[in-house]
Amino acid sequence: MTAEKAFRNDGYAKVSGRAAYADDFSVAGMLHMVPVYAEYVSAKNLRVHTEAALASPGCVRVITAKDVPGRTHFGQIEKDYPIIAVDRVRSYGDVCALVLAETRDQALAAAALVRVEAEPLKPVLTVEEALNPYAPVVPGYGDTNIVVEHKLRKGDPDAAFAGCELILEEEFHTQTIEQAYLEPEAALCVPRHDGVIEVYGSMQHPFSTRRFSAALLGEPLSNIEVYTIAVGGGFGGKDDTAACVCARAALGARLTGRPVKMTYDRAWSFRESYKRHPYTLKYKVGVTSEGRVMAVKATMYADSGAYLSVSPWVTWRSTAQCFGPYSVDNVHADVYAVATNNIFNGAMRGFGAPQVNFAVESLMDMIAAELKIHPLGLRRINMVKQDSLTVTGQKLDKHVVSMEEVMNRVVHDIGYRKKYEQCSFGKAEGDELYGIGLAISYRGASLGAEGMDFCSCILNGQYDGSLLLETGIHENGQGSESAMILILAEALGCDQKRIRYRRPSTSNVPDSGTTVATRGTIMGGSAVMAAVAEFKALLSAHLAERLRCKPDEVNFHDDKIWGLNYEYSLSWEEAMRELYLQRVTPYAFGSFKAPDVSWDDTNGQGDAYFTFVYSCQAVELSVEKKTGKVKLLNIVAAHDIGKAINRAMLLGQIYGGITQAVGMALMEDFKLEEGKPVAHNFDGYILPRSTDLPPMTGIIVENHDPASLTGAKGIGEPAIELLAPAIANAVYNATGIRAKSLPIKLNPEDLA
């Protein structure tokens, strides 16, 4: 597919090498900070000896927990994550000291001289061990390793199973996955003359970074100013740990009075940063002979690792979306997050959905095979339609439910029906087995009932006709700033060249939450529209007289501001000059609050999300009998994202999400041995490369969403959450082998 011209406000900087990421900044007098790891997986009575390090050439200071003026521990939900460990070590990623020196080499040399002692404890390394009632309790804040428990109760599955033709009981496993952003964590913190610490960090949540930093310093939020700079990818992974890196550098800057840079290498990043939760998923599904799913019982265990992070939210999404985009009357789900001494797990693009979708979309094909019903037909019978009830009892009547439309688009484009008939199903003359597979999903947009969901926008018109725009949404590389500029230009009918996205600062735009959950476009775009409404009202009131019309007759298009019947118009330069002469500030603040959602903890019922994105992805592949190697041949994806804002970037999100899902399906596996990461770099942790991907086609379905002020929803996470089961289904259709754990590994012996 030929790419259409893309718009990016940071494009020139990024292709010319000018874009500055955290490690690209230098300030005169800057110190370098490096972490010292506690080197235990679980231990108590931690003692840190710093004398030798301090005597090392160039070493300026060694910071340990006793130097912390504020909280040593923090977190997004539970304040259990050690920014600097004290007494107790709970994971191999725990940092117990920070070494500051004049150069990075000196800091590294001094850090090697910090001596750490502790009394090792028996670590808890698997969910099974953690669930044993006699297991050591890992968390410091509770008395059990079961740190999260969500339940969903709808109807009576046990009674419904009795009337079912087919009952399937299956168990699935998914692996630990590293977000693997190409830029490791880094921060530069600069103490300012007025007492503020400025933070330039590689992080995806400036407000979270500010909270971590202020907590460690024991200072008010207003003392920390976090700026947005170029970030080399995040994918959910640059929150807690990246915020900690910034907070540590901020502490170093506060304690020494000098600028401090802390840059992570890949091994530290792999060791310390949180990953995607591995899941064990157990399903019991009851189906009638016609293929109607009557009852579902699901039990899931997510390994939370040593710290809680956002495990409650990740597993909540798994609960609310526990049986894919299907309407089922009788569903019980129990979803647990369990603490172990493994490296902790937190947010990653997809956030509790890719694991569930792997199980559910595999199950749908397994049911179809058992009942000898076409997999597409089985999905059609059970999928949500207009006004359907979801498993949480939510009626889908406030937006276009396009699940079937989206699936049809993919089926038609790839020629699914015909190609399905051509699958090898384990039998082929030659050395190659062929298969096609598909999966569908729906994804609750934005946070839903998981958290407070609102966003703000500032429009600051300048007296020469240029405009400054800022929102609470953060540019992680996905192109959010460009999308906001395009939304504003369209809404004001002005040339996008008038608009500059102001470099956001936590001291300027109000805290608008995290740029996660595919909420950038829907929440940020809606905030822009809210500000535009204020801005237009202000301009109309003050320009109507010049335009010889009433304020409500003023309109904005073709880069001008117009009165009635195109008789009078003002250029933006003239309009802004007019406001100046009237002593009016062309400034507007807009805020968008997400539509109401609801959730009842006791039964997992409620309107979980204010809207949904509908998706379907299909894949063709071949399997080499001799080696079991899977070769992808073709991928087609369709997503109903409401409205396209920046088409080329939208397609880029689809292709990128698909590629991460290819990694999940076939390659990536962040293994821990005795709680320690096996991989330290990209030779041990394998990512998809350019030669691993087939041609991809992205189909954009646009049913404008009434809940979004632009009509647009989002694409980040829908793109990653369903290709792994599509690949598993294609592998089955090729080989007759059903993969129930990820990544998929095929034994050549089984293919003979």
Next chain:
Amino acid sequence: MNTLTINGADYEPSDEELGLTLMRYLREKRFLRGTKNGCEQGLCGTCTVVVDGKPLRSCRSSVEKNLGKSIITIEGMEYPDGSLHPIQRAFLDSGAVQCGFCTPGMVMSSYALLLREPAPDREAIRKALRGNLCRCTGYQQIVDAVELASRIMREQDLPVEAGCLAHDR
């Protein structure tokens, strides 16, 4: 010969600098920070520069080893007037840029490819970029970009050589 040519200009590294990796020298001594450090072990390709027409992982090669050679970094790709090289332009127009951290290395690997093979097919482009990881884009629009750049340079008869070498422009 104790000289290193970087983007057309000659430098004489000090004895101390000779032992540095080329990546560190470029980033820390020459402040050419478009060359990125993603893994420091030659695995991710973000530090790729072009040395005597061939792609090189600058994190795995010392300054000393590159004496007497001509190095092009991402900063050397644009023309002296600040206009972009067709490869850079094509990356923009094709939507090949998201976070941008892989972009300099991708542009440099693409440049080395097009120097060697002005009209590569998509398979050849994918092979040439195999050493460069990208976690954002899924590579498709990057392949589109290299194809587009190749087509535009051939159609408009533009030189492949880096902008910093085009003194007559």
